[in-house]
Amino acid sequence: MSKKSQSGLSLVGVLLVGAILAAAILLGLKLIPVASEYFGIKRAINAVAGTADPQLATVPQLRSAFAKRAMVDDITSISASDLDITKENGQIVISVDYSRKVHLFSNVSLLIEFSVSTSPGGR
Numbered sequence: 001m002s003k004k005s006q007s008g009l010s011l012v013g014v015l016l017v018g019a020i021l022a023a024a025i026l027l028g029l030k031l032i033p034v035a036s037e038y039f040g041i042k043r044a045i046n047a048v049a050g051t052a053d054p055q056l057a058t059v060p061q062l063r064s065a066f067a068k069r070a071m072v073d074d075i076t077s078i079s080a081s082d083l084d085i086t087k088e089n090g091q092i093v094i095s096v097d098y099s100r101k102v103h104l105f106s107n108v109s110l111l112i113e114f115s116v117s118t119s120p121g122g123r
Contacts (some may be wrong), residue, residue, distance in 0.1 A: 011040060021062065027104070029109075030102050030104065031108075031112075032100065034100050034112060034118040036075075036115050037075060037076070037077055037100075038116070039071040040074075040075055041070075041075055041077070041078065041096070041114075041116050042077065042116050043073070043096075044066060044070060044073055045066065045094040045096070045116060045117075046118055046120055047062060047069060048062055048065045048066050048069065048094060049062075049091075049092045049094045049118040050118075051065075052065070052073070052092055054087060054092050055089055057092060059085050062083070062085050062092065062094065063080035063081065063083060063085070064080070066080045066083060066094075067079070067080040077098055077100055078096055078098050082096050082098065083095070083096050084096060088119065092118070093118055093119045094117070094118045095115070095116065095117035095118070095119065096115075096116050096117075097113070097114070097115045097116075098112065098113075098114055099111055099112065099113045099114065100112050114119070
């Protein structure tokens, strides 16, 4: 009689894999709003810079246009006063650097730093 060995995960292995998957899913769910806001900020500054006339637009007008878009898109990480607005080669360039802290559990948080710009190279 030959003994056939069993293969597969033990109960402890299944629990460990389940815990790792649950942690990854929870991390993803906490990061989705942060990523969504980043893309909203990027979309808003591109729209403001793209629709403004470089010859006639003033900095207060551009900040006001961004503030209106930020209110509609529920952007709370930055305000219009955080924007760096310049002109380069006859084009309006709007950029902003900001960070977002995401609380994970207990005293553990994740700090994410973002840099958004309308310049062709991005920063």
